[in-house]
Amino acid sequence: DTEVTQTPKHLVMGMTNKKSLKCEQHMGHRAMYWYKQKAKKPPELMFVYSYEKLSINESVPSRFSPECPNSSLLNLHLHALQPEDSALYLCASSQGRINTQYFGPGTRLTVL
């Protein structure tokens, strides 16, 4: 089973709202990722967690705050976003650092 789940599927929020995106995997993978994807562009890495610790932050603005409560869960907390943050947010997981990354279905975020 190579399933990564994400909730919600769609999210509309105002610039003053606080919301969270959730990601879950039950494959025993030790690495989890957040990506942002704009239309007709490839996924752009935001954060990498390895063994529940933040390994990579690709200079993401502080209005995006990741959290890894345990090895199966990954959250992305959103606060004071801008309209240009509207995008498809993808979660992925992998067994290890160079292993295959499996993507979840994504959350389509619209910031008004």
Added chain:
Amino acid sequence: QKEVEQNSGPLSVPEGAIASLNCTYSDRGSQSFFWYRQYSGKSPELIMFIYSNGDKEDGRFTAQLNKASQYVSLLIRDSQPSDSATYLCAVALTDSWGKLQFGAGTQVVVTP
């Protein structure tokens, strides 16, 4: 800046023909290479991964890797309209834990 280059397309392929997608990469030390298929509005789905020089076949898909030339390709045999999608080439970077460098993607259109 490590780069992964793909022709953006669209690559128009008659139904039943072979689609040939190419990808070059600049990180000479890279060891892991991936092809993802992405339908419009959906998340990337793993098609193939390849680690060793040569060919790797899975059903109608064949991945080819030539590390000396820093070149990886994907062949889709007996192309079907359901193969119409964007194909992303991804390379695991050697100097960045867990980071995949994506190409811009090649759009494939299979015409009946």
